[in-house]
């Protein structure tokens with residue numbers, strides 16, 4: 065199964081992707097997590113991405129598309145993928161369509177998570193991320209870790225992401241509206257989009273998402 069997850073920053077894409085990927089037995093591929101892993105390992109790719117991420121802008125397509133394709137090529141052997149944060153503009157969507165077509169593959173669905181902007185701001189302000197693995201995500205009020213400042217999964221230190229400042233979040237939301245939202249129409253034209261509300265408890269949203277994906281595929 066090949067699914068794309070779309071939604072504004074802080075919508076809960078990473079949180080939902082972890083559960084959906086497990087339920088569907090496919091790997092979760094997050095370009096944001098891949099960039100953050102490269103930054104913490106000090107790779108050239110991480111060095112190229114960092115300034116763009118800190119400013120809340122998109123990392124250039126030349127860097128992003130190659131990295132995403134490399135990871136997707138590995139996922140072929142794992143039964144598909146759940147893409148989180150890619151594609152993020154129309155040119156990335158066109159590149160993804162072309163590379164799937166070249167392999168005789170297609171997407172099964174695009175899950176669009178809808179959340180009002182004031183909720184997104186609350187979710188991002190309280191988010192705490194694990195230094196060891198940025199897919200380990202908590203929230204100080206909504207899903208607090210058992211021990212303050214410590215990751216439940218691996219014991220790593222929890223921190224507030226550098227791009228979670230008020231100013232950068234405002235920029236990320238602008239970029240979402242201008243660059244990422246148009247991919248929803250791109251995929252609507254292919255009849256692939258299912259939109260759900262991402263409000264409510266995490267497990268309620270997962271249930272809603274699984275039902276929507278079942279209906280769409």
Ligand code: AP5
Pocket residue numbers: 071072073074075076077078079080095096097099116117118120121122123124128148149150151152156187188190191192201202203204206207227236262263264265266269
């Ligand atoms: P990325 O890491 O993809 O960030 P994002 O899209 O801004 O999304 P977030 O990680 O902020 O939020 P999320 O929707 O995953 O929410 P989460 O589950 O954490 O990208 C970062 C940067 O990398 C970009 O700005 C760009 O520079 C670069 N980049 C990445 N991909 C790129 C690409 N393809 N092209 C170019 N550049 C790219 O949840 C948020 C919080 O809410 C958490 O604390 C969570 O615990 C809480 N929460 C989740 N669900 C609920 C719920 N139901 N109720 C209450 N709280 C909840």
Ligand code: ZN
Pocket residue numbers: 194195196197200215216217218219220
């Ligand atoms: Zn951790």
